[in-house]
Amino acid sequence: MKILVTELMWEDGLAELRRLGYAVDYDMELSRKREELLELVPNYDALIVRNETRVDSELLDAATNARVIGRLGVGLDNIDLKAAKERHIPVISAKNANATSVAEYVMAAMLDASRPLSDADADVRRGSWDRKFFTGYELNQRTLGLVGMGEISNRTARRAKAFGMDVIGYDPFVAPFDHILAETGVRAANTLDELLGESDFISIHVPLTNDTKHMMNKDKFSLMKPHAYVINSARGGIVHERDLVDAVESGDIAGAYLDVLEKEPVEADSPLAQVESIRLSPHIAGLTDEAQSRTAMLVAQEVDRVLHGGRSICAVV
Structure with a gap:
């Protein structure tokens, strides 16, 4: 299975996803390349984002194979939760990690x-x-x-x-x-x-x-x-x-x-x-090494849980 990561993710989480057997494509600037993102996203089973990637109806419609969306943080205003729920795509956040x-x-x-x-x-x-x-x-x-x-x-x-x-x-x-x-x-x-x-x-x-x-x-x-x-x-x-x-x-x-x-x-x-x-300050309140390591690992493990048919304890929809 393939996972697309569109924004900054600490190396621990990327390594964990690869250890779990996933093919991971990582481009921390992809959130700013909308057309490219729309072209790529149909090829992936999971999408992992931060706060810049606009996960709206257009992107969700393009993500025809997506089974879960992971959010590296807790704010959800960049994700259309109603649209995700309508498409039966769980959204998980890094609950309390930062x-x-x-x-x-x-x-x-x-x-x-x-x-x-x-x-x-x-x-x-x-x-x-x-x-x-x-x-x-x-x-x-x-x-x-x-x-x-x-x-x-x-x-x-x-x-x-x-x-x-x-x-x-x-x-x-x-x-x-x-x-x-x-x-x-x-x-x-x-x-x-x-x-x-x-x-x-x-x-x-x-x-x-x-x-x-x-x-x-x-x-x-x-x-x-x-x-x-x-x-x-x-x-x-x-x-x-x-x-x-x-x-x-x-x-x-x-x-x-x-x-x-x-x-x-x-x-x-x-x-x-x-x-x-x-x-x-440049949106760094939760951006410490420890918090980002916890966030990356939590999201990686919860995405894995959903892709293997489980329900995430961090699911918001």
Whole structure:
């Protein structure tokens, strides 16, 4: 059987697929070569993608022999799940494989905001010694607001609690006795607005849907504390980028850490890139060696399970 991998996959997963006996064709740039992808895909039993490959009805119709789609990550907004279900093609994701890495990214963002060591280093190298300017503040007793309370938020909360932070969360799909509330000590906010008003840092952990698109907009920024930061490691489009720029430039909020954008990569003339207190990273929150190894191995093994007639524990449809 043949498997087509259209985006970056760690070598461990590729080696595992070959060890399991599959013929693997790997082109990490294929997601950007649509016509070539449409020509190739009918020849494969499985397709493995990340977040750039658009798995829509057109591609699924072309994938006449596909029996499973593997997603190297957890975001699914690039995959038409309804169309896959209609064609009886299971879609599997790398459930929780990168959750620790994303949680650590959030901690790194908060530490950078409170103690900007890279800025201090650059300032010292320019010949300055401004101890007062780089005094910083403690995370201890600050409030972290988690928008969405899934597994990433659970792991983030545990780490924030270890720093002495107060953690609150908002998620209309989480019940009072779910793990993150009952076992992690997160306080539940009654509304998103309540969370925004209380938090020093707001970290977003929800999928991009019609309901969450631009949910963080000028009205929401106006509810935040002037020293608060937004951290988005979930999906571009949840934060209204123009409204964010305006909120930071007007002093309504202190800044933001954006790992995901509506259009990736960021354009050179993007207003986001012109604001120093909006820190940008190239969609790397879950991109550590450990997380990518786990992701690649999990997807490889679950694709193999489906191709041999089993049901994946990571199936989303």
